[in-house]
Amino acid sequence: MPEKEIKLPEHEFRLLSDLIRNYCGISFDESSKFLLEKRLARRLEQRHLDNFRDYYRLLLYDRDRAEELTAVLDLITVNETYFFREQSQLQAFSDEIIPEVLASGPYGRKFRIWSAGCSSGEEPYTLAMLLLEKGIPANGLEVEIIASDINQRVLAAARRGVYRKNSFRTTQEYYIKKYFEREDENTMRIKDEVKRNVTFSCINLLDSGKMGLVGKVDVIFCRNVLIYFGQDARKAVVGGFFERLSDKGFLLLGHAESLMSITSSFSLRHLKNDMVYQKPHKSAPGYEAGAMPGFLRERTK
Ligand SMILES: C[S@@+](CC[C@H](N)C(=O)[O-])C[C@H]1O[C@@H](n2cnc3c(N)ncnc32)[C@H](O)[C@@H]1O
Incomplete structure (x- = not known):
């Protein structure tokens, strides 16, 4: 089944990217908005949410927020590596x-x-x-x-x-x-x-x-x-x-x-x-x- 498309509005993009940057340092600029939207859309679906504002609230106040943040980190970190690099x-x-x-x-x-x-x-x-x-x-x-x-x-x-x-x-x-x-x-x-x-x-x-x-x-x-x-x-x-x-x-x-x-x-x-x-x-x-x-x-x- 095709994923339901949920748009990440500008305001929520800023709130979410600030939250992520303050928590773990990873920075998303305007050009990576689409990337964040794509990656987090999966979480919204899993949490049965239909907008990013509610998802932002969940990350701030929900009692499962620590687990949710772990899931976010899994989606947004780049883990590329190999033996004997450089x-x-x-x-x-x-x-x-x-x-x-x-x-x-x-x-x-x-x-x-x-x-x-x-x-x-x-x-x-x-x-x-x-x-x-x-x-x-x-x-x-x-x-x-x-x-x-x-x-x-x-x-x-x-x-x-x-x-x-x-x-x-x-x-x-x-x-x-x-x-x-x-x-x-x-x-x-x-x-x-x-x-x-x-x-x-x-x-x-x-x-x-x-x-x-x-x-x-x-x-x-x-x-x-x-x-x-x-x-x-x-x-x-x-x-x-x-x-x-x-x-x-x-x-x-x-x-x-x-x-x-x-x-x-x-x-x-x-x-x-x-x-x-x-x-x-x-x-x-x-x-x-x-x-x-x-x-x-x-x-x-
Ligand atoms: C691209 S990998 C680099 C792996 C290895 N150092 C190398 O060069 O092959 C970057 C790693 O940094 C981790 N990372 C990102 N933000 C972090 C943070 N705030 N604290 C600890 N690790 C973090 C990611 O989860 C990811 O596994």
Whole structure:
């Protein structure tokens, strides 16, 4: 049966997009009105509503509003991801960042990495594989990869750890053979030796209380997340990352993202394989104040 078409009026579009932006940072401008209308129309149908004004009220006042918001997030978040995304950045992580972090800390401490906006887990599991390739965790060196997302559905998939071909579009056969086992004809399951180093939690990056629970981390990956946010939300989230990073900690964004017009608190570090942001420490070499737009960074995907 064809879906009943319900139009999203201008006023309700503004109310709903403000509500979403204030809650999770994701910003819808005029050009994405149709997209929001299409996506939320399904919820109206399920809730037996015939207009967006009532739906907005439901999101504000209904006793099931928390569940409804979860359903909205599931419809509006972009969860595109795959293993070994942005190779040159991962190379920088493996060859330069890991050794530097390990050299800077007292031996035997925990190496903590946060994959913020981890989607279905391909990113944090990639990091876990890269660490295993370096022999980490090792005797006397623990590792903890905290992986978080706001979307409960993708987190459930991440915890399950079963993937289809699409997730392996840039994965070398070597890693598939070593760290996955066949689940069925079309899917592969990540091995426990990788899985055990990653913990998944539901964290809204705009919730400073929950962000605080993460504790101090050495490296933050927040790739292809801020691109969907409004400017105020970007500033708030990056401010939170600054707080969470240990001294000389690294922040790695997606290749189309940068801290330009967001903050100058981080330094841009020129590594051999990529440019990354670092919580400043004056004596470190290769520093440059300010930030360069992500699109100027050359990366092979
Ligand atoms: C495009 S995916 C990026 C996945 C992975 N980082 C990568 O680069 O392949 C963006 C993820 O950010 C999550 N996200 C969006 N807003 C969020 C928020 N306020 N808090 C936490 N996660 C959020 C989405 O649910 C989605 O899974």
